[in-house]
Amino acid sequence: MNLLKRATFIFSERPLSLALGSFPTKQSSLTKNSPPATSSSRPRRSKKRFANMSLEKLMEKFLEQSMEAEDNFYRLEEQRLQSEDKRREEEHSRELQMLQMLGQIFAGIRAPSPAQQATAQPSCIPQTNPAVPLTRPPFGNRNHALTEFASHSQPAGPGLLMEEVIERSFSLGTAAVDNVIPLVRNTIPPLTSKKHKGQDGRIGIIGGCQEYTGAPFFAAISALKVGADLSHVFCTKDAAPVIKSYSPELIVHPVLDSPNAVEEIEKWLPRLHSLVVGPGLGREDMLLKNAKEIIERSKLRGIPIIIDADGLWLVAKEPSVIQGYQRGILTPNFMEFTRLYEAMHHEPLDSTDHKRSAQQLSIAMGHLTLVLKGEEDIITDGKNMLTCSQEGSGRRCGGQGDLLSGSLGVFAHWAFSSPPDAVKGMNPSLVAAFGATYLTRQCNRQAFHKHSRSTSTSDMIQEISSAFKKLFES
Numbered sequence: 001m002n003l004l005k006r007a008t009f010i011f012s013e014r015p016l017s018l019a020l021g022s023f024p025t026k027q028s029s030l031t032k033n034s035p036p037a038t039s040s041s042r043p044r045r046s047k048k049r050f051a052n053m054s055l056e057k058l059m060e061k062f063l064e065q066s067m068e069a070e071d072n073f074y075r076l077e078e079q080r081l082q083s084e085d086k087r088r089e090e091e092h093s094r095e096l097q098m099l100q101m102l103g104q105i106f107a108g109i110r111a112p113s114p115a116q117q118a119t120a121q122p123s124c125i126p127q128t129n130p131a132v133p134l135t136r137p138p139f140g141n142r143n144h145a146l147t148e149f150a151s152h153s154q155p156a157g158p159g160l161l162m163e164e165v166i167e168r169s170f171s172l173g174t175a176a177v178d179n180v181i182p183l184v185r186n187t188i189p190p191l192t193s194k195k196h197k198g199q200d201g202r203i204g205i206i207g208g209c210q211e212y213t214g215a216p217f218f219a220a221i222s223a224l225k226v227g228a229d230l231s232h233v234f235c236t237k238d239a240a241p242v243i244k245s246y247s248p249e250l251i252v253h254p255v256l257d258s259p260n261a262v263e264e265i266e267k268w269l270p271r272l273h274s275l276v277v278g279p280g281l282g283r284e285d286m287l288l289k290n291a292k293e294i295i296e297r298s299k300l301r302g303i304p305i306i307i308d309a310d311g312l313w314l315v316a317k318e319p320s321v322i323q324g325y326q327r328g329i330l331t332p333n334f335m336e337f338t339r340l341y342e343a344m345h346h347e348p349l350d351s352t353d354h355k356r357s358a359q360q361l362s363i364a365m366g367h368l369t370l371v372l373k374g375e376e377d378i379i380t381d382g383k384n385m386l387t388c389s390q391e392g393s394g395r396r397c398g399g400q401g402d403l404l405s406g407s408l409g410v411f412a413h414w415a416f417s418s419p420p421d422a423v424k425g426m427n428p429s430l431v432a433a434f435g436a437t438y439l440t441r442q443c444n445r446q447a448f449h450k451h452s453r454s455t456s457t458s459d460m461i462q463e464i465s466s467a468f469k470k471l472f473e474s
């Protein structure tokens, strides 16, 4: 009987066009109440077949068919998505062709004279030939963290060489994906039995206060799900028990508002591979001051630092805290971006050209990598630009940015600890940022397919495993 109820439930919940044409609609009452069939009133073959089945068998059959129908539904859905992907890829390659034509036109324009160079404004017109090798020297070997940092930490000069402006641009068309994804894949450490706990990443999140406990949790658990071995949250005393209660998998330190917060956290820095500063940090002066000091001390150790949410509030107030640090990555949403831009440029943001503004801000910040999140994610270090427009969904629940920054903490560690040839000379921050945005959007897409309007960040986190496999391991 339970089985019957379940079958009825399945059919009423999912009005699918099932292959049940030969299935008598009131089969259960028929088998119970009908007299045995005589030769004169013999039902048709299929009916007899079902009539002779026990109720349980019948229901099993019923369930089998419903599952088949469900499989068919998902198969069709998958086909639909594939053809949508194909259409988008074709669109992208048309765009790419147009850009290549533009590139040729611009190649014909002479480079400016030195006098012009001194005042040249950065151009956002991308060169779209991904086959052109990068001219930037590779960097990123962890063992040389401090010397590399020193040599890359100068803010941009007053003028920009035309060639320096944008060496390459990728968009997420087929060709571009083919170029960037292998670089992300190259940085992903293989899962082998030769490693010990911690080697694939020990990530620290600075954030979590009385108001916001969800954000640091989302960031920390995302880091773990992407592949970090250990995920630490450094938060205020009252936020800690709450965050601990969400998950036993996180290591939670209730120190961020203690009188010796900086020293307490600094003890952990030698063991951390990357730091995410800001999710749920809040904007209290004392917390921002502590966060600032922790950033300063992490920089001295060459630790990759991702700054998000309230961490960006701090940067807007005191840009020098991260300016020029080549292992720093900023992940603003549009609001945070506007705040930062206006703080740096002392003029209102011209919001008609996001790419150009992102590039200008990155340059003003000393070629820091910037991820401007939005309908299309724009990733730039002022010289190179990647865009990620992987289809997500129209669902904009809070916390998606935390998933992104937590994942980026891991990708950044992997990218910076990979040998330079893994990223083929590209800035490891760009490769990491691309990996994290691509993954976040795919999680959003997958979660939305299952939960539509009800999609929440927790649903997206549940998709990390399969999204990661699909994008980087298949």
Ligand SMILES: NC(=O)C1=CN([C@@H]2O[C@H](COP(=O)(O)OP(=O)(O)OC[C@H]3O[C@@H](n4cnc5c(N)ncnc54)[C@H](OP(=O)(O)O)[C@@H]3O)[C@@H](O)[C@H]2O)[C@@H](O)CC1
Binding pocket: 211, 212, 213, 214, 215, 216, 278, 279, 280, 281, 282, 309, 310, 333, 334, 335, 336, 398, 399, 401, 402
């Ligand atoms: N569960 C939790 O614990 C979560 C906690 N979180 C934590 O909250 C803290 C504050 O972060 P925040 O983003 O709300 O602050 P802030 O930058 O001042 O934005 C405020 C206003 O800006 C606007 N706005 C936002 N985006 C925009 C856009 N793309 N384009 C245009 N406008 C945009 C929008 O204004 P409105 O439209 O409402 O007028 C919005 O209300 C931070 O610690 C963060 O980590 C979150 O992570 C979520 C999950």
Ligand SMILES: Nc1ncnc2c1ncn2[C@@H]1O[C@H](COP(=O)(O)OP(=O)(O)OP(=O)(O)O)[C@@H](O)[C@H]1O
Binding pocket: 309, 332, 333, 334, 373, 374, 375, 376, 377, 392, 393, 396, 397, 398, 399, 400, 401, 402, 403, 404, 437, 440, 441
């Ligand atoms: N209009 C959009 N269309 C598709 N994806 C978007 C859109 N806006 C943002 N995203 C994606 O959502 C993710 C988070 O960006 P969002 O702008 O929501 O960050 P946030 O406001 O900092 O998040 P949080 O709520 O965690 O503070 C990014 O991966 C971004 O690509």
